[in-house]
Each structure stands twice: as structure tokens, then as C-alpha cells.
Amino acid sequence: MKKEYKYSEENKYLRAKEKLDNLKGFYYNIVSFCLVIPTLAFINFRFSPNQIWFYYNMIGWGIGILIHALYIFGRNPFISKNWEQNKIQELINNDTKAF
Secondary structure, three states: OHHHHHHHHHHHHHHHHHHHHHHHHHHHHHHHHHHHHHHHHHHHHHHOOOOOOHHHHHHHHHHHHHHHHHHHOOOOOOOOOOHHHHHHHHHHHHHHHHO
16 A cells, blocks of 8 residues: 555656646746847847847747746646546547447
């Protein structure tokens, strides 16, 4: 019985560690964005002020950060929380029908 408890605690630790690593990656993404975009804006306005191009990078990267945030904080608009469980159950049901 103790072995199952230890396994469960180890599983919880590994899941928490994975979430923490994902969160750190998100924060690194934000810091990079806050450093790179102003640098690109400076380069753009300094060397080609008549043609503004840095906002393409800002919008694209911003969309990426938004999707990353939705994933990290559990609000994935593309796949619901129960989708994976429902899909697994569907695949199990289809597999048992084949036999």
C-alpha cells in the first residue's frame, strides 16, 4: 500500500515540475518579447522610419504569447479539458468493437 502512495506522490511531483517548467518558459517568452520588440522598434524607426515593419513581429509574437498563456493557465480554446478523456474512451470503444 505504501508503494502506491509513493508512486502517486512522485506522479504529483513530476506533474508539478512539468507545470513549473512550462510556466518558466512562458515567463522567459514574455521577457524576451519585452526586450526584443523595443529593440526592433528602435531599429525600424532609426534606419527606415518611412516603412514601419516591426509591428508585424509584435503582432505575430503577441499572438504566440496569447496562445502560450491560454495553454499554461488551462484555458485552451482549441481542446477542452475533457476532450482527451472523451477521445481515449472513444478509441477504447472502437477498439473493443473491432474484436
